[in-house]
Amino acid sequence: MxxxxxxxxxxxxxxxxxxxxxxxxxxxxxxxxxxxxxxxxxxxxxxxxxxxxxxxxxxxxxxxxxxxxxxxxxxxxxxxxxxxxxxxxxxxxxxxRSSPASLGTVTVTASAEGIIREAVARIPLNYPVRPTQLTGFYRESDDEATRQRYDYLVEGLLRVYKPGYQQPDEPGQVQVLQSRRVDLRPAQPGAALAPINWVAGAFVPHRFDFVHTRAEFISARHFKNYQYRLSPQTTFQGRAVYVITFGPRPGTDRANFAGEVYIDEQSYAFLGARWHRTPAGIRRERMLVFDASERAYRTDYQVYAGRYYLKSIWYNTLGKPLAGQVRHHLAEFVTTAIDTAQAALPGYQARSQYTDIFLDNPAPYDSTFWQHYTTVLPPQALLDQARQHQADTLLRRPAPTAILAAPAPKKWGLLRHLRYTYTGGLLGVRVPATDLRMVLAPAGSTFRADAQAATAVQGLAMQYAFGVQLDFTPQLAAYATTRHLLGQLRGDGWEAGLGYAHNLNPYGRPLRARAGLAYLRQSVGQELGTFANSDADLRLAGTPLAADELTLSLQVITDALQPRLGLGLEVSHHWEAVADLGYLLPLRTRSQLLIEEKKGFFSFSQHAADLDLPAAEARVFVAGQPATEAPWQLGRLLLSVGVLYRLGQ
The missing domain is CATH 2.60.40.1120 (Carboxypeptidase-like, regulatory domain)
Incomplete structure (x- = not known):
């Protein structure tokens, strides 16, 4: 080695x-x-x-x-x-060496809305049309607004993969390269009634890049809801610009935003924007666990090699959760390097998911990592200087470009390899249309039961299942599942086995071919009725049955091997949609009479006796003829569709 x-x-x-x-x-x-x-x-x-x-x-x-x-x-x-x-x-x-250039004189003849339309039309000329890779610094924090007491502060380095700006519907990808955090939230259970975990933080460079996403206030579909005006301001960051303010058009509340946008006079490129959600826009967000009073944004762009690229984003939220004090959430991103080469996307497992919580990201720590990446921030890159001071204090570092410490790993242990399964589907059964009669008369007892029932033709039964899966490797796993039948026939069962999954799409969203082999035991039965128990000392199959009422059911128990094949599609790092088709190979089948005590809602002890047929105490008649077994059987096919949930990452 x-x-x-x-x-x-x-x-x-x-x-x-x-x-x-x-x-x-x-x-x-x-x-x-x-x-x-x-x-x-x-x-x-x-x-x-x-x-x-x-x-x-x-x-x-x-x-x-x-x-x-x-x-x-x-x-x-x-x-x-x-x-x-x-x-x-x-x-x-x-x-x-200096080489002064004249910006020239521009006469404004177009309307404010006309300037917006022209700027949108020139996006393919002003912004990259090829995929671009940005490296950038990201910071996110949450604090109690009145006392400025921090709940957490987390920061890291992101690699942002942006598709061309002529493709606004392509969301892009994000990879967290490095991060560190300080989490000051109470560790005791119940100390915070409703902690807010903000998702999609790493996607800030995509979510609020208003030019790429064609935000509502620059989208032709929404112009009818907005009023645009030219502002007296004529410069932005030292450049001659059109400053256009926008807000809801009088008589409508369908505009979600208000603010101002800066457009270069010569190129008609969007240089940046400052905007916020209107009260109606906040209501339409429907943030169920957070009552926001302010949602504000700032985005700037920088020119590089004749095209404009994302420079920085500032995202601010103020409001109150369902329980607790008014909170302030802030996220900032600033680009530190631009790569216009056709860089390959990272593997699916390395990509951030939109639903990920940045505070919990598992980026590994490498003490030499920062020696190989650009870490010098542009001037005034981080807009909230007070928060910068807090970051320096809480995270104990001299500057925003210093080496970031590793996030404390979660102590998942064995739990990080567990996945829970929730499925539903169809189970094959073979049920004829017939009449049933069952007579139970235990020797030496005063208890007697004479029950009658009828069955209808049935070929499939609905079933749902819950289970747990332990992943030994990304391909090999052991699992155990409990299953329950619904409908005319009822029954419970379980299966345990091994499964193998092979990723058919290693360079994108995983699509896994699934195969497995399990041992299965399943009961399929029909309830025959409930009868008064006149014998307090009744004992069947060695089980005492002293309840006032007994419920009788006729059931078939099948033990089988089940090979199965299926597919799984990973929806996120935590969720996977699965579909499996199993084929049952019966090993043993037996009929039983199930006798259960019927107790009250608050009774916790309930005895049940399984009486294998044929039995001296019981006689079964099918279509009027004596029989030694139930008239139905378990079929061969078992179809399941559901999801797997992974607890850890």
Missing amino acids: KLLTLLLYLLALPALAQEGVLRGRVLDADTHQPIPNAQVGIGGNRLGTSTNLEGRFALRVPAAYQASELEIALLGYRPYRRPLPPLPSAELLIEL
């Missing part, structure tokens, strides 16, 4: 040696002052980032790009190009 480890390490050395981080600082050649927001790119601008407030940048450079040129550009400065130095290297010092 040690030799194998050494060989793998030696094989990995060339790859490690070929990867490094390019670091540099960009200054004005005349004033020698740092230049923030300069666009840094390599490989024909397929990979890039921007400088921070001190003019610094850091960019991870894969081996494939190390023969490329370094390119730096910013409006008002001459483009800078040079071959990449051997990596790793000392921090580069780069000076840009």
